[in-house]
Amino acid sequence: MIETASYDFAVSFAEDQGEAVEEVVAACRQRGLTVLCEPEQTHEWWARKSEGDLPEAQVRFFVPMVSATDDFVAAMLHAVKAGEQHVLPVLLDDVAVPADLLHPHVNYLRGSESQPHQLAEALAGRVEQAEAAGWGLDRLAAVVTRARAIEPPATVPVAFSRYAEQEAAIRYLGEQLAAAVPALGRHGFVGTVHRGDARVALRVERAGDTLYALDIQRGGIGGDETLNFVVGRHDAGSACTNGWARPVYDTGAGTAKLELHDRSVFGREAAEASTYTREELFTALWKRINTVLAATAA
Template sequence: MSATTYDIAVSFAGEQRDYVEAVVGAAKDRGLKVFYDKDKGNEWWGRNFIREQRKVYGSQTRFFVPFISTEYLAKPIPMDEFSAVMMTAVKQGDEYVLPVLMGDVQVPPDLLHPHIGYLRSDDFTPEALAEQLVQKVGTATSAGQQPRDVGEVVEEAMAYRMPKMVPGDFSKYDELDATFDHLLQQFEQVLPQLTPLGFVGRVRVSGETLKVRIERNGETAYALDISKGGFHSDDQLNFMIGGNRIGGGTSSNGYATPYFDREAGAPKLRMMDFSVFSSMGRSDLTYTKEELFTKLWGRIVEQLERR
């Protein structure tokens, strides 16, 4: 048996039935095929849908239209599992979902995807909203957008969010070494390019310290030491501008500590900057090792341009 195809399917709390029923009637009058609970002779979406109406999974629709009200959001789980599932789809910004906000409902920011568009029922009569739906369906049909199986959308929305964890094999010391090596390689590549501009640049490693020196006319124009084992801890990179000319190995113009950014899913460095970038003690700077080099080199160029 082939699946039934609809233009729109609606979900709502019972308190908004009068408005939704008027929208459904106006949409049908304009030729849309609408999946609506009363047409099935029972409480459909929002009422034990997943548990009792699995046969609906065989249906297809171009758009799912949840009428989101304070009551809709307040429905307990699992009694109204489908409402919760579709709010997840709204949160994810699924273009298949066209939310209509009812009354003065305030949808929590963590539920409404920042890039998803929505309409408010207060701005439209039922007939005017039906016209909006007709236009949306017409555009989708002209573009060849295919109806989606309701069951597929439910399964996608029900996918459990898993915790974002630091990988078990992540090592801040390995990342420290990787950053040190990356900075060395980048300086080795870029410093020779200063020669045509009248500068002599070199980088060398002395023990656990990377030393960058740039000269002009035999005078040091810029000096930077980057040492493993920071000013405060052995899991940091310590930055000392001016090298051994100012303060020996006990000074610090800033330090960076490797960590794993769980949101980004990648290792980064948290920078405490005293004067490397002239941010005057900022501790909220975070960089990948690639971004860190770019920032360092930009700062060096600024200093050389002042010579």
């Protein structure tokens, strides 16, 4: 039976780092560390190999040298965020790594290609810490394959704007209410909708009596990026609310939504916030309006 080779770590690097990494590896070996590092084993090489084609070895760490962020490096950094303890990225020199790729509570190893012996000392320190903590070795092929397979977490697009969504939502709700209220005439109600930049006001009357009133306003108790809902007639300029909706981004659905904190928009206070698309929120509001009007007509 052939014994599987064991190493303190295996190294991955960008193609243009070859000579500098050789100096770091030489310094590590002088320090007594065992290192797997071949000239062809670049990030691209590790990225395209299937598990069966990767070296059969046991390692304490897989060490990608990070001088720029490509797909393979991003996968390794996501693996660290996900808790993969056998991946140990080295952030080289002044490389700028996007904040969403770094875990806020992980102490990343930083080093300089121009100071290979200092980097070797830092790597040796991490190996000693792992040994003292009782961290065992793992199959190198399994470590790399697991890390590559981790799905990066969905993130909020940089172009997402709460204020743009607020503007779009108040415009949409105003348009939909204005289009819907003429149908109330079939039931003996008169509906009017005032649409302004900062407020939509719906009033439903019968014989001059106001039976339902709803104001949707920009800003309010939830913050100036929210929509504030006031049900019932109230004095102009008064500070009151029956609930508010805050624009949020649903990373799972990949779309903007409104997180409604409902005190009594739909009749009673909700224990938890609910999220709606603009279309879903209008549908729920219109259903509630018709339920209230039906009760007054009974």
